[in-house]
Amino acid sequence: MGMHGMSTARPYKHVLDRLQEAGLRPTRQRLALGRLLFEGEDRHVTAEQLHAEARHARISVSLATIYNTLHQFTAAGLLREVVVDAGRSYFDTNVHEHHHFFNEETGHLLDIEETRLSVSDLPPPPAGMCISRVDVIVRVARTEPAIKAQAAE
């Protein structure tokens, strides 16, 4: 270790172990993408971003494989998909329960730890249904509430 950076912000497991535990064959592409995704701090990426990053890092991976990999990782619990923007999918390396600030102007996501926010008085779900996940998205904009009308006060 220690050949390409200084901070090992996530002392968790090696990418290889993660893949094996998830039952995913540790192929060159998965290992490479896994390193990009998991060896730094938690992050939020789109397929396109990860693809560009891989290209940068001289990793040869097709966009199709990026998508396949992101979904396989998600299915395996290694990533979590965050829906904040119709038309673009973000994948979050933080799979713990938490929420997000979303800057619509820049497309930037920022985690809000679960402990820092609480949702209460949640009504019971419709009959026969159970809650599988609660997502709180706090949309932010450059100061100046621009929020048209607001209608209710």
Next chain:
Amino acid sequence: MGMHGMSTARPYKHVLDRLQEAGLRPTRQRLALGRLLFEGEDRHVTAEQLHAEARHARISVSLATIYNTLHQFTAAGLLREVVVDAGRSYFDTNVHEHHHFFNEETGHLLDIEETRLSVSDLPPPPAGMCISRVDVIVRVARTEPAIKAQAAE
């Protein structure tokens, strides 16, 4: 009144007035779509659904116009866009602050009145940013937590 239904669940304003207040020319298409959207109870629609509905009602409107109209209505504060599914946009006729249950299996949205749920301890937004909107999406599934593995156990 009373020519096509029984309940006038929303005694608010006439579609014509709404459009004029919004500064939108009351064209045949906008009036027709506005009636479909605003003359019943609050609802959630996708462009495709509204298009099908219009066709059903013998209203001739192109999909492009449906999209334009939905966005114009949204910009005018007559609709609110709800992002719950990457790849599909839902438009909600309820523009008050509120949240949603989302059934991923059926793609069905159900309102949760704001008074029935509260988000507390929201941390302050990043410097220079202000909150423009808080969306809470409660994803539900047919009973049986199916939520795979849960990773930690």
Next chain:
DNA sequence: GTGATTGCAAATCTTTTGCACTAAA
């Protein structure tokens, strides 16, 4: 009439798929 609006079809963008090829076990 005049400019806003519409329709249509083509263009974009993101994501998925089919299939021959490659690589892990």
Next chain:
DNA sequence: TTTAGTGCAAAAGATTTGCAATCAC
């Protein structure tokens, strides 16, 4: 080997755009 995984290019959706035709004022 044997089967999972990958790349590419084409397909599929959803949404947008350009522009001539149409409509509200």
